[in-house]
Amino acid sequence: MKRWSFHGGVELPGHKQKSTTRPVESAPLPKQLILPLSQHLGAPAEPVVNVGDKVQKGEMIAKPGGFVSAPVHASSSGIVTAIEELPVPHPSGLYAPCITIKTDGKDTWLNREQQTDYRQLEPALIRERIREAGIVGLGGAGFPAFIKLNPGKTVKTLILNGAECEPYITSDDMLMRERADEIVQGLLIMQRAVQALHCIIAIEDNKPQAAQAMQAALQQIGTVDTGIVIVPARYPAGGEKQLIKVVTGQEVPSGGLPIQVGVVCQNIATAAAIYRAVYRGEPLLSRYVTITGSAVAEPRNLEVLIGTPVRDLLDSCGTDFTHLQEVIMGGPMMGIALADHEVPLVKTGNCLLALKQGEIELHPTVVPCIRCGNCADVCPVNLLPQQLYWHARSRDFDKTQEYDLFDCIECGCCAYVCPSNIPLVHYYRFAKSEIRSQQEQKRKADIARERHEKREQRLAREKAERAARHARKKPGTDDETKKAAIQAALERARASKPGTPPDDV
């Protein structure tokens, strides 16, 4: 199949071999599971259990908190011991509401509804199953999967993203090698859900075994309208818009969505989770996770229950805590440095990268920008990172938006090549969060103003009504005078809000 290329990007050392030398095993069952209510984009889930409740594996313990949300399920059986704020994976060491389950070691499943053939299910029912299973984009975005599978427009191409372009991460690679049939079945389910005309599985050229396994699964299952495209290993080829460009040649417009060019893109791990949800009735309870880095004695991939404490996982792979400098959830380019090792593994956590002291310079000396233009050369979105930096630094947020700040995918290519060591992405994140917070403040202020205006209107109307009643009752007043008094009262009410007469006149 034909391939195109995207602007910029960088070639990075892969560091992927060490964690792919042995088959994936299940991580030991932890003593406790910590399940944050917000592991997805959108509203946090709302608990439906209480402290002291017994729960079974697969039981929903928190329901979606809105349309854009996802439920949370017990990853193993046990007792709910706490519903409280605990540290969650976030660079600031943020606390957020979590449900803690003390596991009973039995791993007892709730009854599951099995489904033998997804073709018996209507697309809407497929989406409902995916929603109920709490499946979110497992590539890192965490967007509820059922929403993407209801695009409301014709889907020409459904792309399965197996690029996995960040260094060190190999969880998707291993999943393709070991569970290719589940991924292909998941792809077919998604194809039915969105009625896609054809599908493409995109895999980077540094994963030949994965590509072979996927090809064999396609042949065995006998799909006719699905092809594999091998894409060059160039970071960030796995970015949604970059991958769409590489495999279809189409550019998703600035601020737009893939569906605008007839494409829906999902990650391969999401496809495997969808297969399990639809065929086996299993919610999203576990995922493949790469545990690697110089501080890890036995780098490998494990199948991990969502909610397992990071420390347990690092322990099980022989991590040298004495010389540990930093643990990153995700890859070195887009991952987040964990402030606390007790945080749990969440749905979007594809990798734990444990680095030894001295391996990375945490705070390199930053010098002024020399206007070399390297950052613009590598930006895969064709932005002007240097200008974004200046405007973010001077808090000129309107200007950052004029320079399409929100198109920035925070890939870190610009910072990677910056000879001045400027932490460019930090500035973009700061500007984005300031803009969002200003927008939120404005939204709240608008609501408060609207409420105040309504209240004023109501008070004026009530006053007018009282005056009108009073005028009607006043003895010795002739009809004409009463009418004039009522009219005057109503006029006063109207004047309190021009153009909006009291609604019960």
Ligand code: SF4
């Ligand atoms: S790469 Fe760094 S030094 Fe060069 S123009 Fe961009 S911000 Fe300035």
Ligand code: SF4
């Ligand atoms: S972090 Fe943003 S500005 Fe920098 S290269 Fe990536 S997309 Fe461009």
